[in-house]
Amino acid sequence: MGHRKYLPRYHPYRLQKKNFDGKQEHGKPPQPLSGEAIYFKLKEMFFSSGKKCGKNNNEGGNDYWKRRSEFFELPYWKNLHVRHCLDVMHIEKNVCMNIVGTLLDLPGKSKDGMNSRLDLLEMNIRPELAPMVTELDALQEDIVMTLCNLEKYFPPSFFTIMVHLVREVKLCGLVYLRWMYPFERYMKVLKSFVRNRNRPERCIAEAQVCEEAVHFCSNFLSGLDEIGLGSLNSREEKQTDRPLSAGTYDRPDMQELKQAYLHILQNTEEVHPYIEEHMNHLKIENPRRAKNEQWLQVEHNRSFGAWIRDKVMCELHEGKVVSNTIRWLAHGPNCGVMTYEGYMVNGCSYHTKSRDDHRIVQNSGIMLVATTMQVSSAKDKNPVIGDMSFYGIIEDIWEVSYNTFNTVLFKCKWVENKNGVRIDDLHFTLVDLSRIGHSSDFFIIATHGQQVFYVSDPVDPR
Template identity: 45%
Template sequence: MSYIGHRRFLPRYHPYQFQKKAFNNEEEIEIALEPLKGEEILAQVQRLNFWLGKKKANSRATDINEKFAGRKNLFFSIDYWKSLYVRHTLDVMHIEKNVCESLVGTLLDIPGKSKDGFATRMDLDEMGVRKELLPRVGQNGTKLPPACYTLSREEKKNFCKTLFENKVPDVHLVREVKLCGPVYLRWIDQFERQMKILKDYVQNRDKPEGCIAESYIAKEAIEFCIEYLYEVDEIGITPKKYRFDVGLLLPSGCVVRIDHKLWVQVEIQLNESRNNILEALRWIAHGPRPEVIKYQGYEINGYRFHTKERDDLRVVQNSGVYLDANTFQISIAKDKNHVVANMSFYGVIQEIWELDYNQFKIPVFKCDWAENNRVIKKDEQGLTLVNLNRIGHKDDGFILASQPTQVFYVEDQLDPRWSIVIVTPRGEYIYDSREDLGDIMLEHRNSSNLMPSVELFDKNE
């Protein structure tokens, strides 16, 4: 299910751009168009006439301008409208609802909600593609052949179960977020909540407008006075006062005394990571205080990490971690020829510690890592699967908070022992004001290891 020509918006050299039979028998090699600026759109519609209301039915267009009349946006009459990067903030909640209903309705074949019907299949005949999906007329009526996305009854149950049980990180990244801020500050829910606040201002139902105006002015006056108070923030979302690369421990920590064996594991990790900082090494060699503070969350490098215990109480998942590290590898236990190679580790954060070395503090994660031997694999779609039930590396469970990449796990309904690994995009970006505000195009190298082979659909050509 895709729009013709929309494969250009995938990352460059994506395998889907070179597949033919799966789409419209053509490769998609064009580059995605960059969003037009307001000045460019205004230049295209500047000469067009427009009017308000409906046009008379008996009127006829006399020139090219009148044929396209009514297409020029009325907001361009505002002086600053053409200078806005985002001219229309669409409501995310309704868009997600409509798109989700269309996708789920098509996959589950819900009557009235599915986008796959007789008219859709006849469009394929007009386009000259996917002849095997055209409607078949028989004695018992017209039937639609099953498509690649047609699910059986058991597959529909697994699909619904996955949607119900799935937890994802709390991020939402699109171009508009970069320009307009977080989605939850500008979708329609925000205005509906504000209407609820304004309605609560009404004390005299005979004069509701006066009550709202009086209470609103009083609230604005109080917030104005707060600006002159020292170290007092106005009501709203607390501004983040930490550096992007340093990190921030989330509140509600507790002090505990740690066993000596765990201290040894932490010291090994710190000594390996701080070998170029002599002053820090002296304090590390001296040792931290015997008590550590345990936290439930930590923010660093654009990620928000939580412990598994906290994730179990929430509807999102922020405890999955991935680490790509160099390690010694041997073929058998008696092999003395160690080989240094790159290895991937997947795990779940169990505890977050803050080590106090008097002069500085170091946050570390205590994780349960999945075994690397026969518990990490790739399926035919190029997805990474890991068995989180088989825990390994029990003597090396600590990492620095700055080291891991955040991932989240989706249970494989065909085999619940395995979980699909999906990398979490960063929640924040560092960029200067001179960079392009268009969509970012990624260059994919070795993408054939991540997606299905192109030959799957074009092997007969």
């Protein structure tokens, strides 16, 4: 043991006795040796003879030092701060395999065996885990002899590796810039080049030359891509808003169509000056209710569609310049709409809830962050205007036509914010999809929404 001295000075593990070697640890970690000091120390301990150490040849003084690396002959080797590189990838693999094998008691993988229990007995810690006397008697003589030289035959502990790994990170920087993952992945690519197992090197060399030639030629051929990347047109199509299913012509309820029309008007930037003018008009016409924001908003939603149509007609008669977008918006949408079960918007695939019910994927979740009027009760005359997040499910996808352009809308069922949405202690957003609200505003413009994924809470089925 003795590795607790590398922990911070007031770490609780330093004062624990039972879980370690029965003693408290108050020592300080040793100062790291310089490259030159390590070089001469190793040379004195193990490399004085300059010969390899085998099973019957121990001139070097230690059985687990077999040979001296040629790197020690480099003139600058003693000046390096880090003369080794611990491979994080294999450390992760081995540690994970040992932990899982021990927890699941996998045959041949568990580290909780007789040797481990005897190690605890030798170190005089955790006596409750010591093997029974009858089990000790059954051990063979060679195992008992091995226990007398544990320090000689056992490799450094995992804790020592972690101490050196932390020091290596501080000296060399980020681990992911020098670990083995990129090399292992590229080895898989090279292995896939092998077609003749009798000549693997030749297969790899020929395939590599072919790859480089294709890459070189692709730089001089316009309009073409390398193999595996797909065509330019296919990548551009993925970013284009388009239907993902066949459309169906439908004549919806007029009340819903008016609601969709109002939402398009309120979320079109060119219409904002008309919205401000209409609000001022309502305040002048109703001076007693000019300070009642809730009444003004309700009356604006009810009368704005007819008001903007009359307003634009007057401007046209007076000879004022009106954009085509405003003219067609003021005229109103066609009575029929095209409905779809799927639509590509901003590179994301959206589907209706009825289509998702027959598939294993989920593309009907929607979320919207909108500036809205927040009221505390029906009698609240001074509501607060602020941003709010709304969560819902897409019920239908409409393409509303204004003759010269179309607008895609999502018809959604929105969850009530007051009782249907909350944030738990772990900062997860909990949404009760059975609490439906906001029945006066089902629609959002498709490009304004964000796709979300709903997963059932194992603690609360709601």
